[in-house]
Amino acid sequence: MNEETNLQTGTETTITYDMLLATVLPCPFCGQKPKYEYGYVPAYIELMCINEYCHVQPSLIIDVKCTPWDETKTTFKPEFEQHYKELRDKWNRRF
Numbered sequence: 001m002n003e004e005t006n007l008q009t010g011t012e013t014t015i016t017y018d019m020l021l022a023t024v025l026p027c028p029f030c031g032q033k034p035k036y037e038y039g040y041v042p043a044y045i046e047l048m049c050i051n052e053y054c055h056v057q058p059s060l061i062i063d064v065k066c067t068p069w070d071e072t073k074t075t076f077k078p079e080f081e082q083h084y085k086e087l088r089d090k091w092n093r094r095f
Contacts, residue, residue, distance in 0.1 A: 014081050014082055014084065014085065015081075015084045015085045015088070016081070016084070017036075017081070017084065019084070020036065020084040020085075020087070020088050021033075021036065023088060023092075024047065024088050024091055024092065025091065025092045025094075027049035027051065027054060027056075027057075027058065028058070028094050029049070029054050029055065029056040029057075029058065030049060030051045030053065030054035030056075032049060032050070032051040032054065034047040034048055034049055034050075034091065035047070035048055035049075035050045038064075038078075038080055040078060042063065043063065043064035043065075043066050043076075043078035043080075044061050044062065044063055044064055045061070045062050045064055045080055045083055045084070045087050046059055046060065046061045046062070046087075047059065047060050047087055047088075047091045048060070060087065060090055060091050062083050062086060062087050062090070064078045064079060064080055064082075064083050065078075065079050065082060065083070066078050066079065067079060
């Protein structure tokens, strides 16, 4: 199922990295596909226009929730895939 919402139960599913890139709209100012980046300290995901001739070069950064990697809670795992849909939806709404 390519839908992001299961219509029978109404539950939302996470989208994959490939779905994110396939469904994100181009930059509203120059028309180029945005670049996806992520980081760990602090954990974030970002979509940005990298066209050097785009006078606006918008970018959108979302902080990523982290969960403990083990019981000691000394290491954490960023949940990037939990935020793909939020990132895509905000970018596609055109800020």
